[in-house]
Amino acid sequence: MSDGSDKQIYYSDYLKLDELLQCQELESARRGKVAHDEMLFIVIHQAYELWFKQIIWELSAVHRLFDSSTVSEPSVGEAVHHLERITEIQKVLVQQIDVLETMTPLDFLDFRDALIPASGFQSVQFRLVENMLGLRPQDRLTYGSGSYLSRLQEKHRKLLHESESRPSLFDLVDEWLSRTPFLDFGEFNFWSAYRQAVDKMLTQDKDSIESNPLLSDENKEVQLKALRGTRTEFDSLFDRELYDRLVADGKRRLSYNAFTAALLINLYRNQPILHLPFRMLTLLMDIDELFARWRHRHALMVSRMIGSKIGTGGSSGHNYLSKVAEHNRVFTDLFNLSTLYIPRSELPELPKAVVEKMGFSLG
Ligand code: HEM
Structure with a gap:
């Protein structure tokens, strides 16, 4: 259908290719001697920035869907779709490093010094993605004095500073999980039933350590100590004050209600109403893991x-980057949930009325 103008849309104009393909200016050429691989270096970085732009676009859509006091089932479905796309992009981001590695260290040295003090450390979009996901200033491992903002221009500092004050995806997911209605089991005391199952499992584990003829006394003590640690983790499920202490010590970040809701979603994920929330939580872990994978790959x-x-931005280079890969994570609570699972065969059976509430009925 015509929009009223006779002008036909033209591929190159639509994509602004004249502008886009003029954006690769080699610093080495400006200094009088072209370094062949600098073109690859620029194109790769620009490709990354375009993908970061798309990730921000998808994350913004998820933020809009979740920034509400109620999140409908279709909205969760839509959010899952956006998050799935982000994970597919992230896989491309990891793989792209293979292309960059066709540049050898000597090729890089041909133009490296011309880049100082610029660095990927100054990628505003990368930082925006981190902030939108929920990496807080206090979570960041950084280097030198000052925050990650200190190496940026004022306009970028302002933009990122503002993004820090908006609710992150972590915050929105915490609120959404805390509100889950299916935590209400009516008369049925789920946590007491779960505690019994946990006690049974941990007592069996203790017995099997103590009766294992292959373990020395010293080894047994090591394993029993680890088991006591696991018990404390379980205790935090049944004792809110203990849980809140873990939060205060920085060992948990999700609120108690959100954490326990996430646990239930994982344990009873086969209930139809929990399919999408389970998918959502899995994708948040995928995103966290894929960023960690990218960081490890980049560090290597x-x-x-x-x-x-040292890096062109002045960090200790590989040493700094490998530490950050372990450290700058957002959804670690969801990974730590695994400590608190028990075998499916031991799970408390939910009362019929609860199961009916969680099911879909076509009748
Ligand atoms: C020859 C290729 C590359 C080298 C040698 C390199 C080196 C480094 C180094 C040493 C740092 C730490 C800060 C510093 O001291 O500069 C860093 C940070 C970073 N680089 Fe790269 N980089 C390369 C390619 C890339 C590419 C293609 C991207 C894609 C956007 C990228 C994105 C980043 C980001 C986002 C950080 C900040 C990481 C953080 O602080 O969490 N780098 N890079």
Whole structure:
């Protein structure tokens, strides 16, 4: 259908290719000697930034869907769709490093010094993604003095500073989980039933350690100590004050209600009403893991490219990056839930009325 103008849309105009393909200006050329691989270096970074833009676009849509006092079932479905797309993009981001690694360290040295003090550390969109997901300033491992903002221009500092004050996806998911209506089991005391099952499982574990003829007394003590640690973790499910202490010590971040809701969603994920929430939680872990994978891959590539030299942005290079890969995570609580699972065969059976409430009925 015509929009009233006779002008036909043209591929190159639509995509602004004249502008886009003029955006690769080699610093080495400006300094008088073209370094062949600088083109690859620029194109790769620009490709990353375009994908970051798409991730921000998808995350913004999820934020809009969840930034509400009620999130409908179709909205969760839509959010899942956006998050799935993000994970597919992330896989491309990890894989793209293979292309970059066709550049050798000597090729990189042809233009590296011309880049100082610029660095991927200054990628505003990367930081925006981190903030939108829920990486807080206090969670960040950084280097040198000052925050990650200190190496940015004022306009970028302002933009990121603002993004820190908006609710992150972590916050929105926490609120959504805390509101889940299916935590109401009526007369049925789920937590007491779960505690009994946990006690049975941990007592069996203790017996099997103590009666294991292959373990020395010393080994037994080590394993029993680990088991006591696991018990404390379980205790935090049944004792809110203990849980809140874990939060205060930085060992948990989700609120008690959100954490226990996430546990139930995982345990009873086969109930129709929990399918989508389960998918949502799984995707949040996928996103966290894929970013960690990208960080590890980037850190390895950096060690191959510059050895133990410092980065162009002034960090300790590979050393800094490998630490950050472990440290700068957002949804670790969801990973830690696994400690608190018990075998499906031991799960308390939900009362019929609860199961009916969780099911879909076509009748
Ligand atoms: C030859 C290729 C590359 C090298 C040698 C390299 C090196 C480094 C180093 C050493 C750092 C730490 C900060 C510093 O001291 O500069 C860093 C940070 C970073 N780089 Fe790269 N990088 C390369 C390619 C890329 C690419 C293609 C991207 C894609 C956007 C990227 C994104 C980042 C990001 C986002 C950070 C910040 C990480 C954080 O602080 O969490 N880098 N890079």
